[in-house]
Amino acid sequence: MAKRQFTPAKIMQLDTGFWGSKTLLSAIELGLFTELAKGPLDATALTKRLQLHPRSALDFFDALVALGMLKRTGTRYANTPETALFLDRAKSSYVGGILEMCNARLYRFWGSLTEGLRTGKPQNEAKTGEDFFGTLYADPQRLEGFLKAMTGLSVGSAQIIAKKFPWKKYKTFVDVGCAQGGVAVEIALAHKHLIGGGMDLPVVQPMFTAYARERGVAQRLHFHPGDFFKDPLPKCDVIIMGHILHDWNLDEKRMLLRKAYDALPTRGALIIHEALIDDARKENAFGLLMSLNMLIETHGGFDFTGADCCKWMKEVGFKRTQVTRLAGPDGMVVGLK
Numbered sequence: 001m002a003k004r005q006f007t008p009a010k011i012m013q014l015d016t017g018f019w020g021s022k023t024l025l026s027a028i029e030l031g032l033f034t035e036l037a038k039g040p041l042d043a044t045a046l047t048k049r050l051q052l053h054p055r056s057a058l059d060f061f062d063a064l065v066a067l068g069m070l071k072r073t074g075t076r077y078a079n080t081p082e083t084a085l086f087l088d089r090a091k092s093s094y095v096g097g098i099l100e101m102c103n104a105r106l107y108r109f110w111g112s113l114t115e116g117l118r119t120g121k122p123q124n125e126a127k128t129g130e131d132f133f134g135t136l137y138a139d140p141q142r143l144e145g146f147l148k149a150m151t152g153l154s155v156g157s158a159q160i161i162a163k164k165f166p167w168k169k170y171k172t173f174v175d176v177g178c179a180q181g182g183v184a185v186e187i188a189l190a191h192k193h194l195i196g197g198g199m200d201l202p203v204v205q206p207m208f209t210a211y212a213r214e215r216g217v218a219q220r221l222h223f224h225p226g227d228f229f230k231d232p233l234p235k236c237d238v239i240i241m242g243h244i245l246h247d248w249n250l251d252e253k254r255m256l257l258r259k260a261y262d263a264l265p266t267r268g269a270l271i272i273h274e275a276l277i278d279d280a281r282k283e284n285a286f287g288l289l290m291s292l293n294m295l296i297e298t299h300g301g302f303d304f305t306g307a308d309c310c311k312w313m314k315e316v317g318f319k320r321t322q323v324t325r326l327a328g329p330d331g332m333v334v335g336l337k
C-alpha cells in the first residue's frame, strides 16, 4: 500500500492568511473597489487614482486578481460581481463597514492574541479595564465606524430572517442592541405591515434615525434609547437580539434572556442571531474565531452553540426553541413564550 504523503501546504496557507486579509483591507481603505465601480482602469490610471507608489502597485492589483477580488481583462482591472455589489461605498449593499473596522481596529488588536489567551483580558481600547462600549463610543469616528460595521456584519442574516421567520403572525418588533438599524431596516422593508424599532444606548440614536430615513422606513421604525442592563426592554410581539449575547458573560446572557422573556406577550418570540458554533464545536471555524474575537473585545463575552442557547432559553421559561441556519456561519435561535 502506498504511504500517505503529507505536505505542509495547508499549514503554510493558514500561516500567511493575514497577507491576503490585509491586502483586501488596504484595498478597502484606499477605496479601490469604489473607484473601479465607476469603470475599469489600467494599472497606470488606477495607481494614479489611488495615489500609490509605483513599486508594488502591480503586485497589489494582481494579488487581488489572484485572490478573486478583481478581474483583469487585457490590461484593465474591474470589480468582480461580488466586489461591485458589496464593496462599492456608493451602493446601499456596501458591507465594507465591517472590513473598515477590521482594518482600523481588530487587525492591530489581534496582534496581542497570545497575551489575551494568557491573561483572559481584552486587548482593545478596553485593555485598561474600562467598559468596552463606553470607551469605544467616546470617539465619534469610532462610534460611527462600529455602528456601520454592524450593518455590514448582519445585513445578510437580516435578509434571511426577513424571509424565514413567520412575520405575518406578528405586528410589532424591537431589535435590542440595534446599532445603526441594519437588521430592523431590512425587516421593515420586507414586511410593510410591521411597526418596529430599535433599542440601544442613547448615543446611537442620531445614526439609527438617519439610516432609517435614508432607507425610507423612518415612519415605521422608532428608536428606544436605553441601557438593557438598567431598563426594561420595550414590550412588543418579537424581540431580536443579534450579536448581543456573545458580548457578555453567562450570568449577563441569562439576565438578558430573562428580560426579553418578561417583555414578550404569551406566544411572543425571541430571535437570537449570531455566528452560532456547531453543536460538536468542530466545524464552524468562523464562530469559534468570533468567540476568540470576544476575548479580544470584551471582559467576559463568548460565542456559543445552538444547543447552548436553547438550554438557556428553556431555563428562563421559553416553551419551544428552534435553531435555523442562516447565511454562511450564521444561525438563529427562535424561542416561543
Ligand SMILES: C[S@@+](CC[C@H](N)C(=O)[O-])C[C@H]1O[C@@H](n2cnc3c(N)ncnc32)[C@H](O)[C@@H]1O
Pocket (backbone or CB within 6 Å): 133, 150, 151, 153, 154, 176, 177, 178, 179, 180, 182, 183, 199, 200, 201, 204, 226, 227, 228, 229, 241, 242, 243, 244, 247
Ligand atoms: C455587537 S453590536 C450588535 C449590533 C446588531 N444587533 C447586529 O447584530 O448587527 C452590540 C450592540 O449592543 C449595544 N449595546 C451595548 N451595551 C448596551 C446596553 N447596555 N444597552 C443597550 N444597548 C447596548 C451596542 O451599542 C451595539 O449596538
